[in-house]
Amino acid sequence: MKIKCCKTNLLAVQDTMDILKGRWKVQIIAALCYNKMRFSDFQKEIEGISAKMLSSELKDLEVNQLLTRTVLNTQPISVEYELTDYGRTLKKIIENLAEWGIEHRKKIIGKVPEITEN
Incomplete structure (x- = not known):
């Protein structure tokens, strides 16, 4: 579907x-594009995010129906998050952002840093 009206397009982007x-x-x-995650997984994966901010952002994404929160019957209780089908529609956008970011980093810095797994 091609959007003809620039104003409509700008509103959609907003x-x-x-x-x-x-x-x-x-x-x-x-x-979340590739795996379900627990709260502690996010804290390990996303450097610099506080527990309070993570909790707030997860709630907001849940309200917008982009992810689901499942309380697991474990001791102690743990919570698992995963993208909804609607949330998974963002995967292509995320992949495009990543590709653009890699190319931008190459253009500006001249190389892509090597990432080592912990």
Whole structure:
């Protein structure tokens, strides 16, 4: 579907940015694109996010129907998060952002840093 009206397009982009705004939401969604995650997994994966901010961002993403929160019957109780089908529609956008970011880093810095797994 091609959007003809520039104003409509700008409004659609604004709506998208309102949902994904902030430093952490896109990173949370990107982390969930491939696996379910527990709260502690996010804290290990997303450097610099506080527990309070993570909790707030997860709640907001749940309200916007992008992820589901499942309380597991474990001792102690743990919670698992995963993208909804609707949330998974963002996967292509996340992949495009990652590709653009890699190319941008190459253009500006000249190389992509090597990432070592912990």
